[in-house]
Amino acid sequence: MSLSARILAPVHILRFVAAISACLAGPYAAQAKDRPLVWIDQGKDWEQVRTAFYSQDQGSRMIPLAWIKALKRADGGSFLEGGLARYGYLPNPENADGLPVGFHTAEFDHVNYVGMTCAACHTRQISVGEKDYRIDGGPAIVDFQSFLMDVDAAVGAVLANEPAFAEFAAAALGPGARAEAIAALRAQVTDWYYSYHTLMSIALKDVNWGYGRLDAVSMIFNRLTGLDLGASPHYVIKDNIKKADAPVRYPFLWNAAKQDKTQWPGFSDNGSDLLGLPRNLGEVFGVFAIFHPQPNAPRFLKYDYVANNSTNFDGLTELETYMKTIGPPRWPWKVDQALVSQGAALFEATCAKCHGKRDGQVQFPNEPTWHTTLQDAGTDRREWDVLRRTADPGVLTGAEIPGLVKPLKADGYAVDVLAVSVLGSIAQNYVKFPANSVAGFGQWIELLKLRPSLAGLDGLFQSLQNIRNLSKNLADASPGYEARVLQGIWAAAPYLHNGSVATLQDLLERPEKRKASFKVGPAYDIEAVGLAGEQPAGASILQTTDCSDLNSGDSRCGHVFGVDLNESEKKALLEYLKTL
Known part of the structure; x- marks a missing residue:
């Protein structure tokens, strides 16, 4: 045929x-x-x-x-x-x-x-x-x-x-x-x-x-x-x-640059432009950048990662800069200030341990970050299975980043293939290495230090070291997800990492009382704080699973914090969350 x-x-x-x-x-x-x-x-x-x-x-x-x-x-x-x-x-x-x-x-x-x-x-x-x-x-x-x-x-x-x-x-x-x-x-x-x-x-x-x-x-x-x-x-x-069967809700971008961890499972260190670059480059590969690395023995890293690569590195820098200016959205409707005050106290007692604003890791060049709590809250685990996938590296078999990622082998973690592709592309884009191969890792660092025009590139090395953590301990890691600072959370429904809970009001209920299915569309319920029950024609319907299947990708289980508050306390907490 x-x-x-x-x-x-x-x-x-x-x-x-x-x-x-x-x-x-x-x-x-x-x-x-x-x-x-x-x-x-x-x-x-x-x-x-x-x-x-x-x-x-x-x-x-x-x-x-x-x-x-x-x-x-x-x-x-x-x-x-x-x-x-x-x-x-x-x-x-x-x-x-x-x-x-x-x-x-x-x-x-x-x-x-x-x-x-x-x-x-x-x-x-x-x-x-x-x-x-x-x-x-x-x-x-x-x-x-x-x-x-x-x-x-x-x-x-x-x-x-x-x-x-x-x-x-x-x-x-x-x-x-x-x-x-x-x-x-x-x-x-x-x-x-x-x-x-x-x-x-x-x-x-x-x-x-x-x-x-x-x-x-x-x-x-x-x-x-x-x-x-x-x-x-x-x-x-x-x-x-492989089947893309672990859907998650799109994260919100305001304050994203301030987190010290990012991505839903928190596997990516964050908090500086240099750390943001590998994160954003991986995203570009996912939305149809052209990228076909090829073996090239004379080049540094022995592969050519840039000749057939459509990534716009200047554009990525601009987008990261824009993202930093996005402020959290301010609730545009009236609130009950007495309830807000009551809810603030409840938030400190119930939510702040994971979602409060605390100092995080100090990242190069000493930019302040917010601590991002990573916790297994009993929610759906399917995305962790995706992270543990293996792949044939194809033309990148044997490729490595000296001192950071070991030579790629068949059936290694797919995330290591991503790491080599991202780091190789960044290194060859920003540093114009000599034509002869530079095999030693120490020589690479010396080359970086000898280029004063590339201010801050020494910090890039520090940032790239964190890529090693992408696959480190994946086999045994706990399937937890990031708990972000909740500014603007009112505007981010549906909730949990997989979008399996329609409103914040539902999230304050035990999983068995949360909606088993709901319509997903733009109509909003400002009392329940989240998706309205009725949506315009054409909205999709999300059918969730219960706690008997935490590997479905659609489980509404977990995050049972605040569920034991009484109804008046829940109402006060919701009112406060509107103001963040």
Whole structure:
């Protein structure tokens, strides 16, 4: 069977998925277009950089712009119609191509691509009464899975049908394109689709993220080890791609730079720009950066990590700077001050041990951090299984970071493959090493010290050492998650790391009394502090599991703190949480 035949065989199934998705307008699309939009107060500094945050390139190169503009939905409409609002993405009037907040265009290898930025997953809009409220840096209420699958279906449908491809080619290349150009386009689309469809057909089969959740760790591992490290021309290692079945709620970004640990399981040291760089680079690999490292014996580290790498390091620096200016959102409605005072005392007695503001580790260059408590609170453990996944390193077999990550072997931790890829890319981007191999770790450090123009790079070494902790003790580590400082927590529903609890009011109940299922959408309940019971048409439904299955990815179990308070105490605590 030909390559084209192999990859197009299941396209009739994908067409059905696309048809269903096209018929379901997202929860934002169902709202009236003339609803007043209120920008939540997040500080004057943030207002100056908001627009830049919405479109700052970080290196994501998902699909050529000309292609996605030429794609059609199953009903014949433009794929980009409505600015992807059917998936919950928010309009960005500043974007000339009609792309929503968190999407941008940028060139790589003479091709203009559509990519994603931090804002796609970390910009939230909620609705209360007749108004909508924008919360920047908040967990997005978007259906990323359906977006990914519908792109897959749309491209597959084009390749499976000659008239459809002819229409696509005319739109992508312009009318009157030569036969040679059309044939070249088909080859390019077929190659792109082979990798993309392989990922989607395995990672997203029989999983349900719904609105407001994604399995980011799985998708980063799948993208890197499954699509980047195999043999040319497709680079695919199919067996490295695993089901992305540990969805978590998008975290909020305000104060994220101040934590001394980050990521839900707290495996990443944090608190300085240098520590933020490896964290952010891993995220870029997950949202479709182009990255194909290759053996190169004369180069430092004996691999070339930068020649075929679309990461925008300057853009990552800008985004980290923007993130620091996002203030926690201020509750815009009235509160009962007497209850707030009572709730403050209850918070100190019940919650502050884990969620209070305390000094954390001192990170280079001595920036203050907040301590991030890591605790097993009896919640869902599925994400820890993802962290323990192994992978074939492919072309990176034997690659190492001297003194930091040992030579990669088959069936080692996938997180070590990520560490080598991230650190190799950073080292070769920021330090222009001589052409001859520098094998000794001590020589590397001396090179860093000899470059005064790279102020602070000595601290990069200190930061990179922490990467060793990514896989250290993974086999025996307790499946705990970070307990963050709760400023702005009112705006971050649903709750727990996997988004399995609809409101803060529900979180103060024992797991058996929490909602077993609920709708996920933008409508907010400001009394229960979280998702409203009724949502606009198109909202997804999250079906959770109880404490009998802590490995489902959807368990609502755990975090039984505050559940024994009486009803008046719970009401006071909720009132106080609104003011943080």
